[in-house]
Amino acid sequence: MSKKVLVLGEAREGALRNVSFEAIAAAKKISGGGEVVSVLVGDEVGSYTQELINYGADRVLTVEHPHLKTYTSDGYGQAFMAVVEQENPEAIVFGHTAIGKDLAPKIASKLQSGLVSDVTDIEGEGDDAVFVRPIYSGKAFEKVKIKEGITFVTVRPNNIAPLAKEERSGDVSAVTADIKNLRTIIKEVVRKSSEGVDLSEAKVVIAGGRGVKSEEGFQPLQELADLLGGAVGASRGACDADYCDYSLQIGQTGKVVTPDLYIAAGISGAIQHLAGMSNSKVIVAINKDPEANIFKVADYGIVGDLFEVIPMLTEEFKKVM
Numbered sequence: 001m002s003k004k005v006l007v008l009g010e011a012r013e014g015a016l017r018n019v020s021f022e023a024i025a026a027a028k029k030i031s032g033g034g035e036v037v038s039v040l041v042g043d044e045v046g047s048y049t050q051e052l053i054n055y056g057a058d059r060v061l062t063v064e065h066p067h068l069k070t071y072t073s074d075g076y077g078q079a080f081m082a083v084v085e086q087e088n089p090e091a092i093v094f095g096h097t098a099i100g101k102d103l104a105p106k107i108a109s110k111l112q113s114g115l116v117s118d119v120t121d122i123e124g125e126g127d128d129a130v131f132v133r134p135i136y137s138g139k140a141f142e143k144v145k146i147k148e149g150i151t152f153v154t155v156r157p158n159n160i161a162p163l164a165k166e167e168r169s170g171d172v173s174a175v176t177a178d179i180k181n182l183r184t185i186i187k188e189v190v191r192k193s194s195e196g197v198d199l200s201e202a203k204v205v206i207a208g209g210r211g212v213k214s215e216e217g218f219q220p221l222q223e224l225a226d227l228l229g230g231a232v233g234a235s236r237g238a239c240d241a242d243y244c245d246y247s248l249q250i251g252q253t254g255k256v257v258t259p260d261l262y263i264a265a266g267i268s269g270a271i272q273h274l275a276g277m278s279n280s281k282v283i284v285a286i287n288k289d290p291e292a293n294i295f296k297v298a299d300y301g302i303v304g305d306l307f308e309v310i311p312m313l314t315e316e317f318k319k320v321m
């Protein structure tokens, strides 16, 4: 049976997040030839609609309200439920982002539906779709088939390739939602810093551990990340030592990343760190200790001092870029 699939689109700092397009690609597979409907929630989201269509959405629905400018689970929950009531979807796809992780269980419980979270691959299509997701901190994968009810999944950023962007056409319409009795209204968002590339969606991550030894020790990593258009991440060891902000932490209790290239510098490779990065496509480890655990998951290992190796890598990359 072909399905109508609702997909939540996410925008941040004036641009749609890549995961919105990846979720559309996932929805296409789940729909089995049915309809993919992107949903945008916010206060002024009209400028994003055509891009969602160009990435494969058949239709876009917007829910706009001044109280939806910033995410709250109450506000977005009411907005998304208004769309669900209007559309009666057979499937729903969210990104496995901070918003998706918070909102999906709330919507699933309202719909009395199951939820398959953190999906990294989809085998098959339509009713035959099988969802692949990591378990035991990424040490194994399970495959899940949904046999009844709404097919509700969240997809991990950077894992499902978006469809090619093409000039496409599709309907855009507004859904009116009665946003009321909000327990939280966000008055102002103060960002810690104006980060460049979003860590959880970066194609290249240069991560530093306690081996960087200081805040300044992250500078060579930042230079390499800037050169490669990537983002800097960190182990909890580096965050606990106050060398960097906790927003950079990767691992079981930090962010989960799946870049094309992950360079771990001065990171020992504790199991809790591996939980956040071991599914990266290519892993390069730089560590003084040849016995460091990180080498067990690395595709390429460099035994050496990161303060010598990273600048050397930067110089070599400069020659070819």
Ligand SMILES: Cc1cc2nc3c(=O)[nH]c(=O)nc-3n(C[C@H](O)[C@H](O)[C@H](O)COP(=O)(O)OP(=O)(O)OC[C@H]3O[C@@H](n4cnc5c(N)ncnc54)[C@H](O)[C@@H]3O)c2cc1C
Residues within 6 Å of the ligand: 208, 209, 210, 211, 212, 234, 235, 236, 237, 238, 249, 250, 251, 252, 253, 254, 255, 265, 266, 267, 268, 269, 270, 271, 272, 273, 276, 286, 287, 288, 289, 292, 304, 305, 306, 307
């Ligand atoms: C419940 C729980 C949750 C946790 N969650 C996380 C998490 O989400 N993420 C996370 O990262 N950790 C997490 N941890 C902590 C984790 O167990 C480790 O303590 C932490 O990852 C260690 O950080 P590190 O590798 O930077 O430091 P260390 O283990 O101290 O390793 C530093 C490494 O740097 C190398 N080194 C030193 N100097 C240099 C140099 N100049 N050049 C090259 N190499 C050098 C050393 O050989 C060593 O291997 C968690 C722990 C618990 C108990």
